[in-house]
Amino acid sequence: MKRSFLFALLILAALAQLAAPGWMIWTHERVLLQGRVFKLKTAPVDPYDAFRGRYVQLSYEQETVKWMPGDWKSGEPVYVQLTEGTDGFATVTKLSREKLPGDVAFVATLLWVGNRSATDEIRLQFPFDRFYVEESKAPRIEQDYREHSSRKTQDAYVTVRIHDGTAVIENLYVDHTPIVEYIKAHKK
Amino acid sequence: MAQGNRREIAWLYAQLPQLVSQGVLSEESARALRDHYGELPQSLGQRLLMIILAVLGAALIGGGVILVLAHNWDDLSRPTRTVLSVLPLLIAQGLTLYAFAKQPQSTAWRESTALFQALMIGAAISLVAQTYNISGDFQGFMRTWMLLALPLVYLRSSTLVAMFYLGAFVMWSFSGLPHYQEERLWSWQYWPLYLAVLPHYVMEFRRDALSWNSAALGYVSFAALALTSYVVLERSLSVWILFYSGLLVALYALDHLALPEGGSIGARPLAIIGRLGAAIFVFVLSFRDVWSELVGRWGSSQDVALRWAWEAGVPTGLVLILAIVGGVLVWTRCVRADRVLLVFPLVALAAYFLSARENGYDVAAVLINGYGFIWSVTTIVRGLNQARWGATNRGLILLSALVLARFFDSEFSLIARGLAFVALGVGCLTVNYFLWRKTRPAAATPMQEVQ
Numbered sequence: 001m002k003r004s005f006l007f008a009l010l011i012l013a014a015l016a017q018l019a020a021p022g023w024m025i026w027t028h029e030r031v032l033l034q035g036r037v038f039k040l041k042t043a044p045v046d047p048y049d050a051f052r053g054r055y056v057q058l059s060y061e062q063e064t065v066k067w068m069p070g071d072w073k074s075g076e077p078v079y080v081q082l083t084e085g086t087d088g089f090a091t092v093t094k095l096s097r098e099k100l101p102g103d104v105a106f107v108a109t110l111l112w113v114g115n116r117s118a119t120d121e122i123r124l125q126f127p128f129d130r131f132y133v134e135e136s137k138a139p140r141i142e143q144d145y146r147e148h149s150s151r152k153t154q155d156a157y158v159t160v161r162i163h164d165g166t167a168v169i170e171n172l173y174v175d176h177t178p179i180v181e182y183i184k185a186h187k188k
Numbered sequence: 189m190a191q192g193n194r195r196e197i198a199w200l201y202a203q204l205p206q207l208v209s210q211g212v213l214s215e216e217s218a219r220a221l222r223d224h225y226g227e228l229p230q231s232l233g234q235r236l237l238m239i240i241l242a243v244l245g246a247a248l249i250g251g252g253v254i255l256v257l258a259h260n261w262d263d264l265s266r267p268t269r270t271v272l273s274v275l276p277l278l279i280a281q282g283l284t285l286y287a288f289a290k291q292p293q294s295t296a297w298r299e300s301t302a303l304f305q306a307l308m309i310g311a312a313i314s315l316v317a318q319t320y321n322i323s324g325d326f327q328g329f330m331r332t333w334m335l336l337a338l339p340l341v342y343l344r345s346s347t348l349v350a351m352f353y354l355g356a357f358v359m360w361s362f363s364g365l366p367h368y369q370e371e372r373l374w375s376w377q378y379w380p381l382y383l384a385v386l387p388h389y390v391m392e393f394r395r396d397a398l399s400w401n402s403a404a405l406g407y408v409s410f411a412a413l414a415l416t417s418y419v420v421l422e423r424s425l426s427v428w429i430l431f432y433s434g435l436l437v438a439l440y441a442l443d444h445l446a447l448p449e450g451g452s453i454g455a456r457p458l459a460i461i462g463r464l465g466a467a468i469f470v471f472v473l474s475f476r477d478v479w480s481e482l483v484g485r486w487g488s489s490q491d492v493a494l495r496w497a498w499e500a501g502v503p504t505g506l507v508l509i510l511a512i513v514g515g516v517l518v519w520t521r522c523v524r525a526d527r528v529l530l531v532f533p534l535v536a537l538a539a540y541f542l543s544a545r546e547n548g549y550d551v552a553a554v555l556i557n558g559y560g561f562i563w564s565v566t567t568i569v570r571g572l573n574q575a576r577w578g579a580t581n582r583g584l585i586l587l588s589a590l591v592l593a594r595f596f597d598s599e600f601s602l603i604a605r606g607l608a609f610v611a612l613g614v615g616c617l618t619v620n621y622f623l624w625r626k627t628r629p630a631a632a633t634p635m636q637e638v639q
């Protein structure tokens with residue numbers, strides 16, 4: 001009796017352990033399958049800070065936006081609404097505490113609110129700031145990303161999918177090519 | 189069979205041939221002795237080696253598989269990657285179930301499969317996070333990992349997983365440090381997360397208080413607590429001063445109350461952490477700056493104290509009560525030097541409240557220095573009287589540390605400092621020389637107890 005009870009508890013623990021990665025897979029896979037896609041320009045990066053271990057540290061132009069009226073507090077989570085511009089890239093058009101309808105908004109962190117004047121800016125932090133790459137390709141990717149997101153040539157962007165308030169990175173592009181393929185095509 | 193026993197039997201077996209050849213024992217008696225004590229049990233060292241090898245093997249295989257997969261990681265489709273991310277965890281779970289069903293007697297199987305499973309939980313979560321480019325909240329990740337591994341501590345009664353949990357707990361605590369006071373919303377989780385693993389230690393302790401398991405777990409549990417509790421205590425009116433004085437003495441008293449006599453000093457983590465920790469802590473508190481910084485907080489942070497009552501105030505009150513009650517219970521069993529240690533929480537309380545008065549921090553620092561002086565001198569005297577090297581030198585080290593620190597604190601000339609160094613050095617050598625003279629006749633027998 002006691003042994004079978006222990007066995008059942010062990011199985012339960014094992015299921016809970018599988019549920020954690022399982023839940024991560026489910027929520028993110030759902031966004032990638034059903035979400036609406038947006039293109040976001042990456043911001044010029046500090047070349048010495050872009051690459052950390054096995055991932056590229058990403059930041060976005062749209063993380064800094066013009067002041068939008070509201071009682072914002074630094075550190076709070078907000079829904080950020082994206083709208084596709086004529087150039088095909090997304091811009092932030094609305095911030096909200098309440099959930100916004102349609103697959104156009106995701107939760108980001110309000111990093112910094114200035115002195116609340118019309119000329120001021122709001123700094124946001126998007127929740128997708130890492131792009132993981134395989135270790136052997138890391139140095140090349142780092143170099144290419146730097147070259148394409150310096151202040152002179154800036155054609156690096158990511159595609160994200162948004163569904164139900166969650167945003168997931170789909171891919172990182174350099175010169176309109178997914179970064180991994182770009183590297184394969186430009187093997188030195 | 190206890191380890192001490194094993195060593196004695198091994199010694200006896202080594203003596204037997206000689207005893208027989210000298211005619212002290214007959215062949216028959218020697219055989220009877222062997223039959224009586226039976227086969228020499230596998231030593232702890234051998235068992236430990238087996239466990240370590242098993243764990244290492246499991247970890248290497250797991251890590252190797254992940255590395256091989258990662259070689260072509262970018263070329264694999266997302267579903268493939270996802271399955272491969274969870275696969276090591278599934279294998280580890282299968283191994284645990286196998287060990288549970290087929291190897292119920294083997295410690296090596298039980299411990300190594302449990303630890304492997306615990307490690308693979310973290311591997312699965314991080315691999316999935318990479319696949320979906322999920323940014324890390326390191327503290328949250330550590331907490332999830334710990335909590336998912338926790339059932340293994342109890343269901344497999346695994347000491348190694350308990351130690352892993354405590355290690356992860358230390359990482360979890362420190363990763364929360366950069367947050368400022370207002371933002372440390374996680375601090376209420378500190379005590380529940382710590383207390384969640386403690387019952388395993390209590391169970392091991394009750395099974396065999398002097399076993400290797402209990403001792404090792406004791407060291408890790410209380411070292412983890414002493415290392416990290418500062419993280420939740422420091423902000424609220426420096427009650428850490430009271431908390432540590434209470435905790436260390438409570439541990440020391442608990443050792444006397446709960447542990448049977450005998451066993452090596454190394455098997456008494458409560459006594460060692462209590463006494464060593466208290467000595468270090470007296471040294472820390474002997475600095476005036478500790479108290480003058482505290483004074484700045486009096487009056488300005490009442491609301492902070494209230495807000496932090498649950499995380500800091502309640503545990504501090506509890507350990508102080510434990511220390512005082514424990515101290516009363518073991519008082520008659522202790523020698524004078526250890527009684528001095530038992531009153532430490534009262535001294536710390538007095539210093540704490542005295543420091544709130546005008547210029548109180550000087551009074552507090554003097555009080556602690558006086559206390560440290562009395563403690564170290566009584567320890568040295570006890571060591572000399574009972575010819576104990578350990579106690580004598582412990583006292584000498586504390587005394588020297590206090591004296592030297594005061595010399596660097598205050599504005600003495602270089603010559604004065606130099607002379608103080610020389611005097612202390614001569615003192616240490618002289619005391620040890622006397623002790624050597626005293627113990628020389630007994631030097632032929634091995635020292636029974638270094639204490």
